Amino acid sequence: MVRRWRQALLTALCGVLIAAVKVGDGSPGSAALLLAAFLAIGFLLSPLAFPRTSGGSGDDRPVVYWRPGCPYCLRLRARLGPEAGRVRWVDIWQDPDAAATVRGITGGDETVPTVVIGGRGHVNPDPSWLRDQISPASR
Structure with a gap:
């Protein structure tokens, strides 16, 4: 389970850390943009970006x-x-x-x-x- 989410979680964590540094430097706008970008990339790397597996082995879909x-x-x-x-x-x-x-x-x-x-x-x-x-x- 953790293996499936590792890249997404690490990407989101990096985004949070970078945003925190930017806020500390007095750039809340760029912090928000960077956080949004990292979270979007994290979503794309997660299992959530793919349709859920449905149907059994008898399903004739590709x-x-x-x-x-x-x-x-x-x-x-x-x-x-x-x-x-x-x-x-x-x-x-x-x-x-x-x-x-x-x-x-x-x-x-x-x-x-x-x-x-x-x-x-x-x-x-x-x-x-x-x-x-x-x-x-x-x-």
């Missing part, structure tokens, strides 16, 4: 295996936009079976994002390709 703090996972999530809800998001740090699945697809390492569509694994696919695969017109 599966995206990800982990918190992964910039490629964040890029995929951002580029999918509202279409991100059309896939199942599985955090490999929270689900050991998912991590084993990713290692099986990638040849032993935990490279994410790994997407499984129709039983085939795709490592770090182009977001536009995935969007085309999950769009309603392609079904």
